[in-house]
């Protein structure tokens with residue numbers, strides 16, 4: 748069985764079986780006391796299956812696929828994209844958590860950099876899976892280090908978890924911040940500079 752915590756960033760798992768997902772939703776409707784054949788629910792299993800296919804699309808993608816475009820611009824200082832909106836599904840309740848990711852890196856000495864949109868695509872690859880926020884943060888950071896051979900990486904994610912706001916403890920508005928810092932960005936001065944750019948509004 749795949750270890751969910753160390754889930755290999757390069758290895759997408761399983762195919763999405765839409766028919767099976769539909770059947771499961773139909774079962775769930777029956778389990779909660781609903782009639783899946785009533786007018787309003789007739790198309791619901793198919794809709795929910797399509798929604799999950801979309802929300803979990805990252806399971807079929809690898810970070811290598813999206814970080815293909817690289818340029819050699821000779822730029823060797825930090826590149827930071829802020830406020831990348833994310834929606835992911837928490838693996839404990841399969842409820843969304845949503846917020847923003849800030850992704851920065853110091854390119855390799857060769858100046859190998861990627862397109863700015865690719866950083867947002869990379870975030871999507873990992874967000875569109877069943878996740879915990881910590882692992883999402885780590886996987887983005889580690890794949891940038893590995894694939895771009897970056898000298899340093901910082902990833903900060905701020906998110907609100909529906910499982911904490913609409914059920915359970917019911918604390919809407921509570922935000923969780925996670926960070927992953929690698930390589931030269933661990934240096935106190937560089938890290939402080941990155942954090943001040945991230946926090947600047």
Ligand SMILES: Nc1nc2c(ncn2[C@@H]2O[C@H](COP(=O)(O)OP(=O)(O)OP(=O)(O)O)[C@@H](O)[C@H]2O)c(=O)[nH]1
Pocket residue numbers: 837838839878879880881908910911914915916
């Ligand atoms: N560390 C971490 N915890 C998460 C994340 N998403 C959800 N959780 C937490 O996972 C925990 C699961 O706890 P359990 O006690 O097994 O489940 P539960 O009975 O539904 O817990 P409550 O939410 O406290 O009602 C909860 O504390 C959630 O808040 C995440 O991304 N990271």
Ligand SMILES: [Zn+2]
Pocket residue numbers: 837838839840841842908910911
């Ligand atoms: Zn949860």
